[in-house]
Amino acid sequence: MIEISAHQSPINNQLAVTGSKSESNRLLLLNQLFENVLKLENVSNSEDSQLMQKALANKTDLIDIHHAGTAMRFLTAYYSIQADREVTLTGSERMKQRPIKVLVDALNNLGAEISYQENEGFPPLQIKGKKLTQDSITIPSNISSQYITALCLVGTKLPTGLTINLDGKIISIPYIQMTIQLLNKVGINAVFEGNTITIPFTAAIQPQTLQVESDWSSASYYYSLIALSKNSEIKISTYFEDSLQGDSDLQKIYAENFGIDSNFENGVLTLKNNPEFQFKELIELNLINTPDIAQTIAATCVGLKLKCHLTGLETLKIKETDRLVALKNELEKFGAQISITDDALTIENYTSYTEIPTIETYNDHRMAMCMAPLAQLFTIRIKDEMVVEKSYPTFWEDWKQLGFEIKSI
Incomplete structure (x- = not known):
């Protein structure tokens, strides 16, 4: 188990994220x-x-x-x-x-x-x-x-x-x-x-060099971190405006619901806060086309104490774990009042909590990573933190580079 806490704010840094899985x-x-x-x-x-x-x-x-x-x-x-x-x-x-x-x-x-x-x-x-x-x-x-x-x-x-x-x-x-x-x-x-x-049947293809774009679902954790920060900026590479990845919808989702601006230059994506942004009373999203970023969005809402209704989540039940049950179990440790159905998650309200939350990861890489941005606001503990190796092996090293203190408990 590790304990994570933030040591610097605002954040200003640049990272290279691994290619899309x-x-x-x-x-x-x-x-x-x-x-x-x-x-x-x-x-x-x-x-x-x-x-x-x-x-x-x-x-x-x-x-x-x-x-x-x-x-x-x-x-x-x-x-x-x-x-x-x-x-x-x-x-x-x-x-x-x-x-x-x-x-x-x-x-x-x-x-x-x-x-x-x-x-x-x-x-x-x-x-x-x-x-x-x-x-x-x-x-x-x-x-x-x-x-x-x-x-x-x-x-x-x-x-x-x-x-x-x-x-x-x-x-x-x-x-x-x-x-x-x-x-x-x-x-x-x-x-x-x-x-x-x-x-079509294809006998052969021409030899060629292809560059794999970096993973947009991995980018979601940085969108969440900026949303939970003030006056911060992170540059991540290698990302393209004309991405093939559905999770690139992050740009629109986080701009419209959390006030995060995205800018591209030579494969570098810059994320920063929009100081003029006004939050909605209720965030409503159908994530049928982007289920892998649902956990990050839910955790972002909890960090900002925003109510939300997320739908289109039917595939989350057959992932590494039942992610809807896992989200409800873990986000309620931050005082969120959550209800779930077979394809939806609703955060209805918030109560106070006193203990340092200890997050179970359920052998699910995304459960560990989606919770990490909350350490910008609270000290948190995460069990079995090396599950991140499934999709992003250098995740914790990158977060240390951003100024987070991470220690074994």
Whole structure:
């Protein structure tokens, strides 16, 4: 457990944030599918991306991806098309509780041979790789975008390509769009129109160098920190105004609700307070397209003692933990009165509290990081702080650079 407290205000500093885990893992799998013709720069140094790279290089028949949910989904699809190779794909105890049935059913309907080793619908999986001959699949669209992305990526190697028909209301659209845009960027003419995705068979792509943009969900913690500070400024790199990442909506969300200005110059994003900003009585946001920043937004509201109603959060229940329950449990330690449903979180009011809050992290990297900005206002304690390695291994070192005192308890 660590104890965090602020030692300087206002904050004025510059940091380099690791590359996007979402972009990195898509490009790592694409590169593997196309015989490593891409030179990737600023690849995420997250544990998830490191596990992805190790798994892709693993020649044995047992692949353990620990807590890496993205790797589990992407590699399930990848190994299903590796003809004449049989692997067991497994992970941590929490990973064995995370559903994967929709993706497995879709792949099996395309001709794959995937079976469950323990519980129906959950890892570990036994995958017998083979050539898939079907070229069309219909799947529910109110599922994790990672299932859809996994199908898009391997669809490039199916003999006649792949048409994916999405049935119903689509959630996490920006993550699907990111996949399509990355495919387009490397020269694959993928198309996403309405509820249909068309992926053409692609024999080869041209060698090229791609720079992975830094992670916008990681940027959210700096938006929150500036929102909880006065007269402060942080510069973070490498970020672009025309980002492929849906979480770049942070710019608009934090400008309109917390008074944070965003400015870009040569890949450097500057965040600072707008001194003229007036807060609303109630913040209402539908985060259906940006669920990964919901925890940060909720924590920012608690730090500022703002009421909020956040919706579109149905996917938070199947992440590293049930993030809605976790948020309610931990933010109530700061005096927040919170109610949750299956897809929403509401902060209704505040009461006082006296003890130094000790935050449980639930083996969830975002629970640790979303709470850290609150140390600008109060001394806080965070258990199992190294969960941040999943997506942002240098997080605590960067916060020390910002002037925070962090000590083990």
